[in-house]
Amino acid sequence: xxxxxxxxxxxxxxxxxxxxxxxxxxxxxxxxxxxxxxxxxxxxxxxxxxxxxxxxxxxxxxxxxxxxxxxxxxxxxxxxxxxxxxxxxxxxxxxxxxxxxxxxxxxxxxxxxxx
Numbered sequence: 001x002x003x004x005x006x007x008x009x010x011x012x013x014x015x016x017x018x019x020x021x022x023x024x025x026x027x028x029x030x031x032x033x034x035x036x037x038x039x040x041x042x043x044x045x046x047x048x049x050x051x052x053x054x055x056x057x058x059x060x061x062x063x064x065x066x067x068x069x070x071x072x073x074x075x076x077x078x079x080x081x082x083x084x085x086x087x088x089x090x091x092x093x094x095x096x097x098x099x100x101x102x103x104x105x106x107x108x109x110x111x112x113x114x115x
Contacts, residue, residue: 017029017030
């Protein structure tokens with residue numbers, strides 16, 4: 001036995017409604033079914049819109065994560081460079097016995113003397 005199609009079910013429902021309802025109730029029943037179809041279409045449309053928004057939001061989140069990862073790699077790179085420069089500067093100061101060491105955050109343009 002095959003499953004009934006939507007058209008078969010609708011035809012059977014229509015036949016039963018005509019048998020059970022008088023003409024005014026049948027018209028009301030049909031109007032109600034028509035309204036329910038509209039709500040179903042609206043729900044389907046809203047579902048599709050939400051799915052599209054979710055995809056868009058996910059893509060935006062991926063882009064932001066890529067930017068965060070790029071910035072993190074850039075910060076790691078510059079931290080490494082700064083560490084290497086600090087170590088090299090310290091080595092050169094110790095090796096030469098002269099020169100100046102930066103005071104560690106002094107940004108007014110002066111250089112502190114080596115101690």
